[in-house]
Amino acid sequence: MKFIVEAAMSKKILILFGLISSFCLGLAQDLSFERYFHNQALRLDLYQVGDAKEEFISLHRIFLEPVWPEPLTGLIQPFDYGRYLIKVYDVASNQLIFSRGFESVFGEYRTTSPALAGVKKAMERSIRIPCPKKPVTLVIEKRNKKNIPYPFFELTIDPQDYHIIRETPACGDAVIEKQRTGDPHEKVDLVFIAEGYLSSDQEKFKTDVDRFTDYLFKVEPYRSHKDDFNIYGIFRPSVERAMDEPRQRAYKKTILNASFNAFDLDRYMLIDDNHRLREIAAQVPYDTIVVLVNSSRYGGGGIGFDYCVTTTDHPSSLQVFIHEFGHSFAYLADEYYQSEVAYNEFYPPGVEPLEPNITALLDPDNIKWKELLSPGIAIPTEYGKEKLEAWQAERRTLRQKQMEEIEGAKKAGLPEAKIKAIQEKYQAKDKEIQAKIEAVRKEYSHLADKVAAFEGAGYASKGLYRPQMYCIMGSNQRGEFCKVCQWAITKMIDFYCGRLR
Incomplete structure (x- = not known):
């Protein structure tokens, strides 16, 4: 096993590796799955360790899983997605035979203030490759701030190695087959996994799987592609309901250790036990994972090509799910920019984001959604942004001010009538402001269905642009994805169904 540290990389190595990768990519367009791989998967349980300045990957274990669920075509990823890249080379010929991009929780952590201050952490991440027939070299690349990838982890894998764990994936969990429409290689295989459900909550989990599945297929483009999905659920009971809420000093003993306050952001929930998550999921063929947390709290999270997580019983849980699933399944970026986030320059200025639905507009004549642009609309597009903000x-x-005044009134022991009067005073002012906001929106309502370039996206008020004014990945006023996000989701569905190479 060899680690290649960022500080030690020279420009010559980067250039040479780029040339080799490009050459191999050209050779690998028509690869035969049967020539290089078994219809099984190798799952590598990794640890990512470090801070903003340095990062290391450590291999924990390798498991053999009984089926490779992804398409047998498209072995070389057709998308330039992921801040990390997996590349697999045949040892005998040094040919690139497989590639995928991925994100990780640690990749997000590196942009936070603690990481920038040098606080090191170790986080779990599992990745999968099809099981090779002969020895391969697995390389993990990481992108620098300009999104240029370079190799920093390398491992030679001999499929005959007795250290590869070949135990059955069956864990005695209850497996639900909600919908099966065809061969896993030709479908999107989605699995819902229970978190924070007691053993007595199994029927509730089944109902939740039904409810979230039904909602998924009410939203385009999923509605038009219902028959392209296999849907499963896996139920493993927890000792306690819900999840951790550190700010409330509330800690629950659950299977996956789901927790709010990820990166100290109150509404952001992530999973601590990524290895166990993948162990549970391996009981069915899966391409994408949704974790349902048995709670009425608001919030969730999504990591590209890993998983998304949401609570089940808040009035907005279904909307949170469809948003977070956009991150994890289709690699969609957040299109909002005014909410609190924990990141520092998540998208470095002057660098084109990798995600398909936001842009730095570095080349306005060749915007990434050029084919979907509405005719006759200026790029960038004025939509009353300054007035709205x-x-x-x-x-x-x-x-x-309302919150502070009411809090002061309560501390002073004022009667309920006085507190209600304060609330009514502020509500009247709030209504006036809302009317002014609506007036601006009405002025630009002719742009509501147009695809253009609207400034304000990816947590940045300036310098990043989204395709439409409204979208589930930003303002969810309409409860639908913008046309660019629908296009990107459809491409991902086509990929997993073997229609995109």
């Missing part, structure tokens, strides 16, 4: 800022200030 001013009124929205005033409303946030007003609501903060």
Whole structure:
């Protein structure tokens, strides 16, 4: 096993590796799965360790899984997605025979203030490759701040190695087959996994799987592709319901250790036990994972090509799910920019984001969704942004004052009638501001269905642009994806169904 550290990489190595990868990519377009791989998967349980300045990957274990669920075509990833890249080379010929991109929780952590301050952490991440017939070299590449990939982890894998764990994936969990429409190689295989359900909650989990599946297929483009999905559920009971809420000093003993306050953001929930998550999921063929957390709390999270997680019983849980699934399944970026986040320059200025639905607009004449642009619309597109932001800022200030005044009134022991009067005073002012916001939106309502370039996306008010004014990945006012996100989701569905190479 060999580690290649960022600080030690020279420009010559980067250039040479890029040339080799490009050459191998050209050779590998028409690879035969049967020539190089068994219809099984190798799961590598890894640890990512480090901070913002340095990162190491350590291999924990390798498992043999009984089926490779992804298509037998498209072995070389057709998307330039992922801040990390997996590349598999045949040892005998040095030919690139498999590639995929991925994201990780650690990749997000590297952009947070603690990581920038040098606080090192270790986080779990599992990756999968089809099981090779002969020895291979697995290389993990990481992108630098300009999104240029370079290799920093390398491992030679002999499929005959007795250290590869070949135990049965069956764990005695209850497996639900919600919908099966065909061969896993030709379908999107989605698995829902239970978190924070007691043994007595199994029927509730089944109902939740039904409810979330039904909602998924009410939203385009999933609705038009219902028959392209196999849907499973896996139920393993927890000792306690719900999940951890560190700010409330509430800790629950659950299977996956789901926790809010990820990166100290109150509404952000992630899974600590990624290895166990993949162990549970391996009981069925799966391409994508959704974790359902048995709670009425608001929030969730999604990691590209890993998993998404949401609570089940908040009034907005279904909407949170469809948003977070956009991250994990289709690699969609957040299109909002005014909410609190924990990241520092998640998208470095002057660098084109990898995600398909936001752009830095470095080349306006060749915007990544050029084929979907509405005719006759200026790029970038004016939509009353400055006016909207001013009124929205005033409303946030007003609501903060309301909260402080009501809190002071309660501490002073004022009667309920006085507190209600304070609330009504601020509600009247809030209504006035909302009317002004709606007036601006009405002024630009002719742009509501247009595909253009609207500034404000990816947590940045300036310098990043989204395709439409409204989208599930940003403002969810309409409850639908913008046309660019629908296009990107459809491409991902086509990929897993073997229609895109």
